[in-house]
Amino acid sequence: MFQKILIANRGEIALRISRACREMGIKTVAVHSEADADAMHVRLADESVCIGPAPSRESYLNMQAILSAADVCGVDAIHPGVGFLSENAAFAEMVEEHGMTFIGPTPEHIRLMGDKITAKETALALGIPVVPGSKGAIDVAGDVKALAEKIGYPVLIKAASGGGGKGMKVAQSSADLEEALRLARTEAKACFNNDEVYMEKYLGHPRHIEIQLIADTHGNVAHLGERDCSLQRRHQKVWEEAPSPAISEKAREKLGGIVVKAIKKLGYRGVGTIEFLFEDGEFYFIEMNTRLQVEHPITEMITGIDLVREQIRVAAGLPLSFRQKDISFKGHAIECRINAEDAETFIPSPGKIQDYLTPGGYGVRVDSAMYQGYQIPPHYDSLIAKLIVYGDTREECINRVRRALHEYVITGVNTLLPLHRALTEAEDVIKGEYDIHWLEKWLALKAQKAAA
Numbered sequence: 001m002f003q004k005i006l007i008a009n010r011g012e013i014a015l016r017i018s019r020a021c022r023e024m025g026i027k028t029v030a031v032h033s034e035a036d037a038d039a040m041h042v043r044l045a046d047e048s049v050c051i052g053p054a055p056s057r058e059s060y061l062n063m064q065a066i067l068s069a070a071d072v073c074g075v076d077a078i079h080p081g082v083g084f085l086s087e088n089a090a091f092a093e094m095v096e097e098h099g100m101t102f103i104g105p106t107p108e109h110i111r112l113m114g115d116k117i118t119a120k121e122t123a124l125a126l127g128i129p130v131v132p133g134s135k136g137a138i139d140v141a142g143d144v145k146a147l148a149e150k151i152g153y154p155v156l157i158k159a160a161s162g163g164g165g166k167g168m169k170v171a172q173s174s175a176d177l178e179e180a181l182r183l184a185r186t187e188a189k190a191c192f193n194n195d196e197v198y199m200e201k202y203l204g205h206p207r208h209i210e211i212q213l214i215a216d217t218h219g220n221v222a223h224l225g226e227r228d229c230s231l232q233r234r235h236q237k238v239w240e241e242a243p244s245p246a247i248s249e250k251a252r253e254k255l256g257g258i259v260v261k262a263i264k265k266l267g268y269r270g271v272g273t274i275e276f277l278f279e280d281g282e283f284y285f286i287e288m289n290t291r292l293q294v295e296h297p298i299t300e301m302i303t304g305i306d307l308v309r310e311q312i313r314v315a316a317g318l319p320l321s322f323r324q325k326d327i328s329f330k331g332h333a334i335e336c337r338i339n340a341e342d343a344e345t346f347i348p349s350p351g352k353i354q355d356y357l358t359p360g361g362y363g364v365r366v367d368s369a370m371y372q373g374y375q376i377p378p379h380y381d382s383l384i385a386k387l388i389v390y391g392d393t394r395e396e397c398i399n400r401v402r403r404a405l406h407e408y409v410i411t412g413v414n415t416l417l418p419l420h421r422a423l424t425e426a427e428d429v430i431k432g433e434y435d436i437h438w439l440e441k442w443l444a445l446k447a448q449k450a451a452a
């Protein structure tokens, strides 16, 4: 097992990983930017190294600085967390070249799935159903209109290197196709320095269902069931639950089986998530994330498996500590993403946390690096806390989410707490009847009512 791990991340996810390390008796090295010197992930690590100024590209994305810190501290592995360098194949390669273990899949698999076009082709070849769409990238000089007609409107233009919902534009008809294409390519170029795009049928009322999987280096693969992340705004997840209120045990087993078979064939190692859209009883692959996911805790709550611990174990070459037959799903879990944003305008709200009181009690877990007096820097993602709640049934879980949100106090900055409180009162949410478009429609309706 590793003696010392460098965690190349910040905030709640860095803390999540360092918690697993401490429980496993592994020493941790935190890295941080100048803006994060007082951060909780730094305070709770065994050692820490400042790797650069506040902007991410000069610190958390600065591969050389991170590798130097790893060398100086003598670590034997690097955990990239989520975001930042977690899906950067070149970084994974450099880590291995430096004689350390990258806690993640091989650089080849990161690359394969990082390009959404090759990912889709690979999925298809592995027997996973995909969203109907263009074969590979769109030839912008070609007859794009004919392609869209063939797929059938509305169509979605998506960036090959996409992530975080960026570089994605809908065309309702041929009238707005050109504009959608132009906007998607401009955004893709700006965000990913790659304006390659592809086209997909735009699904009208799907749910976002993703399957968590884990593979060791001994040929064992298991799936840990699904998460329903349909409550989204601008293609970004806001509230997640496991299991999905819309999936039967039979559908879960079928999809899990397809995924496990595909992952075995691929020879993948580590944790991963395959994302699907689910509409009218059919599943369609959209992408695979070759890393830990922000919403992994809800899977932990219903399976009783510490995913980060397992991830570290398999990276160290140990076999999975369970088999598929050992996994059973118990109860229901919900995660509310608490962002430092205005709950109506979603404008980020960095600043100083005045009062901070977390909820507690049976079935309540808060993954966060916040504390009273903490200054949220304006440079990073606005996710500041995840409220994760477990209940024996979905109804009990929602009642507990409502209760926990009632206790949660964060003052000094705006947060999404009021939005989540309102969601626990929304009839469709209570019934579990929502698709990926539901939240935006509901927000628009609420804004309309407030204006009237």
Ligand code: ADP
Residues within 6 Å of the ligand: 131, 156, 162, 163, 164, 165, 166, 200, 201, 202, 203, 204, 208, 232, 235, 236, 275, 277, 286, 287, 436
């Ligand atoms: P990203 O990597 O940017 O997160 P994804 O491919 O995972 O992009 O898609 C993000 C979200 O965008 C999905 O969860 C879904 O809400 C929406 N989406 C993606 N593809 C489609 C599609 N073909 N039809 C309708 N919505 C889609």
